Amino acid sequence: MTPPRRMTLKDLARELGVSTATISNAFNRPDQLSPTLRERILSEAARLGYSGPDAKARSLRTGRSRIVAVVLAESLTYSLNDAVASEFLSGVAEVLDAHGHTLLLLPGRGHDSQPAGSANIADGFIVYGLMPNNQLLQRLPYQRPLVSVDFDVEGCPTVHIDDTEASYRIACYALKQRPERPAIINLRLTVEPCNGRVTAAHTMLPSTSTISRARLAGFYEALEEHGITPGAVPLWNIEENTFDVCSPVLAEILDQPEHLRPDLLLCMSDRIALTALTLAEQRGIRVPEDLRITGFDGIAEGQYRAPRLTTVRQDSVGKGRVAAQMILGHLPAEQQLLKTELLLGDTCP
Amino acid sequence: MTPPRRMTLKDLARELGVSTATISNAFNRPDQLSPTLRERILSEAARLGYSGPDAKARSLRTGRSRIVAVVLAESLTYSLNDAVASEFLSGVAEVLDAHGHTLLLLPGRGHDSQPAGSANIADGFIVYGLMPNNQLLQRLPYQRPLVSVDFDVEGCPTVHIDDTEASYRIACYALKQRPERPAIINLRLTVEPCNGRVTAAHTMLPSTSTISRARLAGFYEALEEHGITPGAVPLWNIEENTFDVCSPVLAEILDQPEHLRPDLLLCMSDRIALTALTLAEQRGIRVPEDLRITGFDGIAEGQYRAPRLTTVRQDSVGKGRVAAQMILGHLPAEQQLLKTELLLGDTCP
C-alpha cells in the first residue's frame, strides 16, 4: 500500500515521463504545448488524483495569490448579519468572482487586535469602515494595494459617500412638514459607549472621519435652515446597529408621555428606523400620523415591507464593486464619491 | 535610493546579524529564544518595515494555511444577502476567528463551475447546501477535511436538521385550526425552473437529499393526519429565496378571487412567508384573520417585526459553529443532527 501522500506536480511528471514544466504549462499556459499532450496530461491527472498545482506553492512562486482580503470594522458575526455590510461584501464578491479572485474575510476587532498571520497572503486589502487610527492598519503588509471605504487613510484611494449632504437632504425632506418634537437617533456618536440620551457629559467623536458626525452635521444644517435650533433637539445614541441594542433605547423614547414623545425621528440607519417602526406598531402609535420616521441606508428590508421606510439610499453594493475594481487595478486608484438617492416611502410622507 | 522590494526574513536576519531560524522563532516560538533578543528582533522588524513571515511561504513550508474555505451553494451575492446563509457563515466565522483561522468564501455556482485555483490553499472545506452530485465536489482537493451541511456526501461528516420532522411539527400546529383552503409554497422543488403553480407537467427533484422534498414530506404527513388529502392542496414553487422572485408568485396567489384565495399558507422559508405578509398587508388582507401564514427558518427579520412570524427555527449559527469545529478537529467528524424549535408568532396563532 502506498502511503496516502498527496500527489505533486513532480510525481505526475515522473509518472507521465514529461518534465515538470510541461505539466505546469498544461495547467497554466495551454498555448505552450500541443492540445493532444495537454489532454493526456489533464486526463491522467484526473485519473491519478492530482487536482492541479498546489495554491500555496504557486502563490509563493508567482508572488500572487488571487485572494483579496476585506477587513471589516466590526466582528465578522456582526458584519455578516448587517444588511449594509453584507451588500457591500456582495459587491466586492461579485467583481472578484468575475475575475477569478476569491474573498478572504478578516475581522477588524478580534479576540486579539492583530490580523491573523494568514492575512498577508492577500494580494490586496479592502478596509471597510475602520477608524483611521486603528492599530490594525499599521500591521497590514506594506506595499500591497489598499483601498479604504467610508473613511480616509493617508495616501490611499478611498470610496465613500457624502454623508453630510445625504442626511441634509433627507432631513430637509422630513422638515417640510414642521415637527413639534423632532429627535435625532445617532449611531456611535460618542467616545464613551452610550445607549440612550446624549448629554453634556458625553464627548462626541472627532468630526473628521466619523460617519455619525458627518451625518449629524447634515441634520443640523437642515434644522437651522428650517428655523429649528439644533441644540434644542434631543439627541439619542445607539452603540450597535442591531435590533437587540436599538430596541431598549427606542422603547425609552416611545414610552415617554405623549406630550413629550417625539413626532419625528431622524434615524442614522435603517436598522434604527425599522426598530422604531416595529416598536411603534407594537404600541399602537400610528406611523406616519402620530410619528414620522426617516432612516439612512436604503436596505431591502425597509423597502420590502408595509409601510415602506422613507430613507436615503447609499449604494453599498456599488461601493463594494468600486473598491474591488480599484484593488484589481481596473479603476484608477483615486477618491471615489458615490451618489445617494432619496427613497420616499410611507413612514414620512 | 533602495528599490522598493519587500523585506524578507533573510534580509532582516542579515541586518540584525542573527540566523534566519532565530527570526522565525521570534515570530513563531517565543520560548526558543531570550525575551530580550525577541524584543529586539520584533522592534527592529517594525522599524525596518518587516511585517512578519510571509504567509505564502509559511503555508508552503508548514503545509497549513490556517484558512478554511466555505463553498456556498449559490452565488456569493445571493448568499451574503440571505439571512439563513449569513447566520450560518457567522457561526463559522465565530469559531474560526476564535482559533486564529480565517474564512475564504467560494461560490458554488460561478461564472465557470470550477473552483478558483486559489481554493486549494484552504486547510479544509465546509460545503453548504450544494447538491451532492455537483461537479465542484469532485474538483476539491483530495485528502483535505470536508464537512457538508444540509446534504450528504458519501463518507463525509455532515451537519443538518431533520427537515421532515420540523415541517411536520409546524404544519401540525397550523392545522389544529382547520383551514378551508390551505396552500403550500415550496422553494426549489422542481427540476424545471418554476415560479408559480406546480402542475403535473413538472418533475420534482429526487426525494433523497433535497431539502424541499424532505419538508414537503413533513407537510404531507401532517395534512394526512388531519384528514386533508395532500393531493388536493395546491402546490406553488419559487426558484430563489428573495423578495423580488417571491413577490410575483405570491401576488398571483393573493390576487385570486376571495373564495379561491388560500386561508393558510405553509411556506418553506421565512423569506417567502414575509413576502406573503407584506403583500397581504398592502392588499388589506388581514393576517391572521383572513390569512394565516407559517414560515421556516426563524430568521431575525421575522421576529423583529409586528406581527411576528409563526415559524420553525433552525439554528443556522449553530450549524456553522458545529461545521467549523468539525473542520478544526474540535468535534468528532460524524453526522450531527441539530434540533429545531417552534416559534409561535402572530401570523398563525
Add this chain to the structure above:
DNA sequence: CTGAAAGCGCTTACAG
C-alpha cells in the same frame, strides 16, 4: 539558546 542546511511544490526564463 543559536546557526547551517534541506526542502515545502511550484513557475519561469533559458537553452535546445
Add this chain to the structure above:
DNA sequence: CTGAAAGCGCTTACAG
C-alpha cells in the same frame, strides 16, 4: 514544443 535548473520565503529537525 520540451527539459534542466534556479529560486520564491519560509520552518524545522539537527548539531553545536
